[in-house]
Each structure stands twice: as structure tokens, then as C-alpha cells.
Amino acid sequence: MEENSEIGSKRKKLGFWKWAIASVVFRLILSYFSKNLNLSSRPEVSTPLTSLRRLAEAYWLKQLSMSPYSGSMYHGSPLLLSILGPLTVKKIEGQPSHLLCSLLSVVADFVSAILIRATGCSLVTAHGHNLKSLGLDKLFKDTEILPSGDIAALVYLWNPFTIISCIGFNTSPIENLFVVLSLYGASAGQIPLASFGWVVASHLSLYPLVLVIPVIFLLGYGLDAPPRKLFFQSNLRDGEGRSADSVDLKSLPNKSIKTTFFSWRRVIFFFLWSSIWISYLLILCAISMKEHGGLGEMFKRTYGFILTVKDLSPNIGVLWYFFAEVFDFFRKFFLIVFHVNILFMILPLAIRLNHRPCFLVFVYLAISSMLKSYPSVGDSALYLSLLVLFVNELAEMQFSFFLFCGYVGVSLLSPVMHNLWIWRGTGNANFYFATAMAYACFQIILVVESVSAMLNYDRKIRKICNSAKV
């Protein structure tokens, strides 16, 4: 990923907007011809949850006044159906039928990139301020602080995974947009926006539910910072030693004091807003599902489908093959084990990384996209660009080249193995599963290495602070 970031920094010099617009144009061109690329039925791109083809089927059934969930085809939200459904049918005269949906996902991608950029910019300023308030700005003067927001946004826009999932006729760009919206809202302190993004993202794909913890930290403590213990020490030191001889120092102690205490007021506001949004969404869903079995049916067909891994068609995750092969009487046990695996790491990560909520968002997204029941490359695209937000902190991450090669290798091998198995009949399911396994391993290494790099970075700052104190 460092490779990406370096390329990105070069691009920055060429101008962010130029490249962003170029990527949008590129997407538009590709989406015009995407019928020929046949990406919409790739298992890497569209899962049973995100496929727009299934959404079109549900819309058709709904038009015949049947439940959109009848027939185990559609497993998404009824609201998304009523928004996107008409788009799948409506045609512009003389244009391909999928164009409107593709346009929508291009817009969603672009907005997400802008939001990522805004988040990144505030992260970079926070980073600089924190270093200054710790009195370490002189030490880091020789290393340039990269504009991680621009780089992350460009990585998001130019990542092949994002491009593929954008033109692949599925809903993951929209799901990503709401995740990013919640992150942006929380980092900018806009509580209604953050809660809206969080509620809609969890409603669409369930897994962003765990993001409530980083969002609370973001609202409570503010943006990513070195451990708070250091601020106490430096505040004390400031109070003893330094005099107010600089312009900056007037605001800085205030800021550091503000970040040290957990602001319960904003968290309570967040929960209030969330409950408003949740009730609003549930009422809307109940209205649209009134004739088709109500909310119970919706929960069963969406979240129930996600949690019980009913569809065993191949994807880039590992659960499909596992549950196709596992003995039936162990099925429930393993379902619980795998889902608890996601939940189990939440608490340790939250304890160790509570001062870095944005990074926590990245880790949670990476873990859930690795362990979720129907992963797609759209999820990977999101967490990879969030990773780039921390170029400054993760500069010393290990194995980054190895991981980069691994990602490239897996994304080349996986379609080949899929083709051999499904289309040619010469391969075997085990080969395809092996690539999925390798992908999971690379994701694990990425998560573990980035977490330990982040911890090492904090340790380094603490060490420098301590040595400065002594």
C-alpha cells in the first residue's frame, strides 16, 4: 500500500481535481460498455446481497404485487428497492438499460472520495496539531507530512477494485458511501450526519453496526491522536515550564484539554439522533413491507440471510465453501463461532486503539469484510483507501510490498481459478477456495501488521516524549 501512497503523492503534485475528474470520465466510459465486460455476474463483484440483477427481479415481483422477498432472490433493503428499482427498468432512449444505475454508482463513488478527502484533511491537520502540542513538531520537521486525504481519495477513485465494483452493476458503492458518510460526519462533529450514515449503512449491510464504537470515540474524544496520557504529561510540562510566547500556544492547550476528556453530551446526542433515524427508517420499511409480511419478514430475509449463510454460491470469502462442506449438525456451532470472531476482537481493539477512532474504523471494516458471509471487492476497496489515510503514521509498516504483491496475485489468480472450475470444468473447487484462503490470509496479515505498526508508532512517540521530559 505504500506503493500506492507514493504514486499518490506524485499525483498530488499533478493536481487532485484533474485526476479525480479523469477517474470519473474513465468510469463513465467503462460503464457505457459494461454490458460487454459482463462484470455484473462475477462472484467477486456482485454477491447475493449487492447484485442489482436480483434487485431488478425483486422489483419485477413487487410490480406483480408479490413480496419482493419471495423467491430467495433479493436480500437487500426494501427502501433501496423502491429507490433503485425504477432505475433498473427505466431506459434512456437508445442507451443501454443499466446506464442510470451505473451513473448513480459513479456519483456515489465520487461523493465517497470527496468525503474521504475531507476526513483525511482534518486528520492531517489534527496530526500536525497533536505533534505541535506534544512539542514534537521540530523532531518531525525533516519528514514531510503527506496530504493523506488527497492520496486516499485518489486511491479510492483509481483502485481497480472500486472501479470494478462501480461498473459491476451492484449496490456496494452506495453502501460504501453511507459508511464514509458516517465516518465523515463523526470526524467533522456533525452528529446528525454521523448517525444518519451509521444507521443507513447498518440497515443496508448489517456489518457497519460495529462502527458505533469508533464513532462514539470520534465524537467523544475527537480525531485520532497519540495516547492521551502523553497530553497530560505535556500539559503539566507546559504549565510548569513554558510561557505563552507563541501565537499557537494560546489555542493549543485548550484543544489538548478538550480532547482529553470524554464528551458525553455529544455521544448522548448521537444516540438520540440515531434513535430518531432508526425509527424513521423502520417506519419507512414497515410502510413498504406492509402488504408483504411486515418488518419480521424483512429482518428474516435480510439479516437472517446474512447471518445464516444460506447461499452457498462461490465468492471471495471463505464461509461459502466451509458451509457447503461442513456436516449439518455442526452448522449452527460454526455459524456462531465465525460471527463471534468478528465481535470478539471489537473489545480488545477498542481498548488498545481508543485514541485512534478513525484507524479503528479501518480495522473494523477490514475484519468484517474478511469474515463477512458475502464479501465482495467493494468492501476491500473501502478499507484499502481508509488505510491510506494513515500514510503518515504507518510509514514503518512491515510487509507492505509483500502484501501489495499478494493482493495483485490473488486478484489475478482468483478469476482464473473460477473460470477453470465453473466454465471449463477442468479445475476443482479446491483451487478456487485456495485463492480465497490466500486472500483471507493477506487480509489477516494486513490487519495485524497495520495494527502493530500503529501501536509501534504510538510507542515511538511516547518514547520520544519521555526522553524529552527526561
Add this chain to the structure above:
Amino acid sequence: MSRLKFSILFFLVLFVASESRAEEEKVAELKEEFNEALLLRPLPDRKVLAHFHFHSSAPPTRTYGRHHYLFPKSIYQLVHKFQVREMELSFTQGRWNYERWGGFEPISSSYAKPPGVELWAEFDVPHHQVDDSWKNLTHALSGLFCASINFLEHSTSYSTPQWSFRSFSGKLRYGTLPREAVCTENLTPWLKLLPCRDKAGLSSLMDRPSIYRGYYHSQRLHLKSDEFDTSNMSTGIVLEQTLTVVLQPNTFSEKISQPSWSLSSLFGRKVSGKCSLSHSSNLYVQFEQNLLSKVNELWGKSEASKNEILINESVQNNPLFELSLPPKRVIKEVENLQKEGSILFEFSIDNYDESDPFDLGLKWKLPVVWSCRQAPLRASRFLLGSGNERGAIALSMKSTRSNNIERAGFDEKECWLRVGIFQVVPWYVKVYYHTLEVFLDGELQSTMDNIEKIHVSPSEDKVSPGVMEIVLRLPCSVKTAALTLEFDKGFLHIDEYPPDANQGFDIPSAVVCFGDFLTSMTFDDNSLQNIPILSKLQENTPVISYTEVLLVPLTTPDFSMPYNVITITCTVFALYFGSLLNALRRRAGEEERLLKAKAAKKTGPLTLMLSRLSAKLRGKPWEPPQQSSSTRSSINYKLIVKVALVAGIGVAWHYYFQ
């Protein structure tokens, strides 16, 4: 006074007696009946159709009681146990060739069945009990007929047609097993239901090798009962057993296009008299109208006299063929549109016995080529696409002959052809119904224009199959019509694959129904209504044809390595969990200090280990031992206390459980 009383009593007695006599008469009228018949028909492609028809009926229990001497007890019990209103079970091998053997006639519409087992049943129970009755019925039939009909018990294998298949009641269930192999083990229990089995009568012709050698073999059981009706018009239970076979007569040196045959050459047996329990026992030889009109063309005879000549001369000096025995009578079909109908020659086997067996022969004198009457459209179904990920089902219909459209409201402008299609698709073929496309003469139509009525109940994973019922409205001038549906192939759990998984999975036949076209034979003579086979042929039935069974290959996982998959996946998960937790709890500074301490002071390995252990137990950063002696001693003190505590608990545990 006493006289008056006496006379009243007398009248009363008389009245009661007369009433009871009337009841007796009624009972006598309602009698169990068994009829057997065999219909033979030469087919255009040198084959012979043999259609055995056995008809048993039992009067309603209310008036007749529960004891039967002809009607099979097992069927009676089946009807009463599961409250079956109507049921049809067929075992078929081979496919009826609609093109050559006819698609527009009573036999092809009612007796041509899809390959494998087809079962449908309508019940007379409340709606919520229908599924239970169906499940029990499948198990009972499975036992009765030695077949795996019990596989139809699962809700994934049967469906509830709404309106396209026979009934509107919603109490009908329909299921097929396309891959069921049909053999003698299914025929023997079926024959057991006949009063004479295959020992006497027409069923004695059923020589197993010659029957199963045929091109098409369909053994069918149709049951109809109105036992549970409250009205008095109830007719009881009617059981109709038919066996339809298409055989190739053994011929060698004949140059004539049609082979001559006899019963003994077809079946290898002769009929030695009728089943003495049967009410009537007849054999019919049918010649189709197209054949007859061909003959007339050949002979150039005048329109008026042709049939009469044929009929009159049929026995002895018919120009075309010769029957070895004189028919009992000749039955001529009457058709309304001044067209000649087919001709049936009736033979009775009442007067034959062991010493003088009945053996009918047909000898062709002249070569003749004719074709059968076709349904307005010939339907065939096939798969599109390759690979095991997705595909499409296409149903194409070709117009057979334009002049075949002979309908009531025949109008050039407003001429529409209604085609009903009923298709059941198993759940692992996930059909996208919104991709339904209709092509007329190769051109894509906007779908809803040509669809008059549609009902779809999409398949639910592992719960129910997908059912599509559709009525297409096509212009009469259409030459080809096609219907395509895209689907994704599902992936199953390894336990759900059948033993031979790589063979593929079958999609049952679709039913194509031309509801506007009714086939029936009309005879002048009303007395013919009493003969079951003829009354059956006179019934109006819509023209129905079944399409091919489709074979869909599905991707298989590796069946041999569930353990490997489980262990490797779990290893990866353990790797994730362990390494992430390790990264989170590692404290580099602490380790450095530990190393420093080690270098500074070489303490005994045991104390160091103990102190590290204590640090771990407390979950606190391990304090370097040389910082102060007081902390160190406190650590040791706490450690000793802990060890003592654990030992104490251990000892207490030990004693408590002794």
C-alpha cells in the same frame, strides 16, 4: 274400528315394502363394474400403438357399503384415508413423439405423459391439511407401487398450480420425478389391482419383454371419487388403469412401407378368452382420418362414396389392408366440419378360449404414407448458454400447419392462439423471471403484449420449487414463437447432491396446453357411452403436450475433503485471532526492560520465571526486580499467598469429593 286399524296397518306395510323394493332396485343398479379394452392403431412410422384400458368402478359407500368383490381394497382405502378427490399417477419411459404419433387427439392429450413419474392429486380436505394428505399419499403410493414416489414428499419437489393445471381449487398438488426408472417391479403391483391380474383377459397380452422393448411405455392410474360429496348424485370411485405402449412390429422381408402385424407377433402372446369378471372385453383397431383420406386420394374415388366403400369392404376386399378376423361392428367417427373421421373396428373376445385363442392380424396390401394430426404448435424446450454459472431456458414453439387452425371464432383480423404453459423449476435453478422475453418469428416483442395472464411463484431456497403459469396470446399467423428465461445455477450442500452428482439435475417437463382446442371423438351411437374406453375418447379434453425434460449440470464441490476444508479454514481463523491478539497485547517497552534487567542482574531462573508469571497473572507491567527491594518482596509475598490459596483450594476439592 279394528278393521280400519288393520287396513291402515296393511297399507303401511305395503308402503314400506314397496319403498324397500325401490331401494333394492337402486342398489342392484349400483354395481361394481370392471371393463377391459385394448385399442390398437398403426402409426405412420411403422409402429403400432397399443392402449390397454381397464376401468373399475365402485358405487358410493353410503348406499353400497364397504365390501367389494371387484374393486381393489388398497385403492378404496387410499381414497378414504386421504380423502382423494382425483388423482393420477403415471410411470413413463420414453417420450411421446408428438410429431409422428400425433398431437391432436384424445390419446396424446390424455395418455401421453412426461418421462419418469408424474403424480397429481386433488384432495377433499381443508386447505391447511392438503400438504399433510399429499405427504401421506406419496408414502402410501410409494409402498403400493414399489417406486420412490416418497421423494415427492419434500416441499421442494411438489408444487401447487393455481389455474393452469386442471383445477382452480388450490387443493391440487403436482409433482414429478423425471429420473425415476420404470420397470416390471412397478407393473406387477399395478396389475395386482386388476381382478384377473395378467392371468386372463386382455392383460394376459402383457408379456414383459415385449412391452418393455417398446419405444414408449406409459403406465397410468387415474382415480376419481366423489365419495365425499353430500349430494345424492354421487357415482362412487372410478379407477381407470391404462397402459400405453408404442411397439415396433417385427418385420423382415416386406417392401411395403407399413409392416403387417398380429397380436402374437406384437406381444408374443394370444388372448385366451376374456377375464370372466369383466363386464365387457373388447379390442378396437383404429384407423386415423388422415390415413383414410390418403387412401381416398390414392384411389380417386368420389367424395360421397369413399367411406362407405371402405367400411363395407373393410373385412374382405378392402383395397388397403386386411384384418384376419371379421369385426363385430364398425364405428365411424362423426366430425362436424364435413370431414371424415377415423374408423374403429370393434372385436369382442367373448367367444374365444384356451383351445381357440384370439389372435387378430393386420395385413397391409399397399404401401401408404400418412401423417398424424398435429397440435397447432409443436413445443420443444432446451437450454442456452454454457458453463456452470448461469444459463437460460428457451421454449420454442413452431407452427405445424397453418390450415390446422380451425376454431370457433375464426376471423382473419382477430385470430389469436392461446397457449398455456405450466412449468415447474427446482429451486437450485434460480430463474430471473424479469428476464422473460417473448420472440415471435425471431423478433423480440415487448413482453406484456403477448402475455394474457401470468402467475409466478418464485422458488425459495430449499423450501419450494419455482412455478410459472403463463397464457400467451399469439397471432394465428405466427410461424415460430420462443420464450426465454435466464437463470443462475445454485450451489448445494454436499449432502444434497445425489449419488451421481456429475450427471446433472433434471428440470421436469413443462406442460403446454392449447385451451381453445378440444379433442374428442364423436360417435353417432349413444349406446357407445356405456363402454368406458369409448366414453373416455368422447370426452372433450384440451390439447396438451409435454416438453422435454432438461438436464442441467451443476457444479460440484470436492466431495472427498470436508475435513480438510474444515481444518484449514479453522486454522486460518485461529491464525487471525492469535496473531491479532498477540499484536494487541505485546508491550515492547516492557520486553526491553526485561532484557535490561536480565543483563544487569543475573537472578535465578526460577525467581525470574515466577515473577514473570505473577506479572502475567496480574496483567500488569512487570516491574523490574531491582527497582526496589520492598516491591520485590511484596511480589514474592503475594505470590506465596496465591500459591497457598490454590493449593488450599485443591486440597479442599480433593477432600470434598472423597
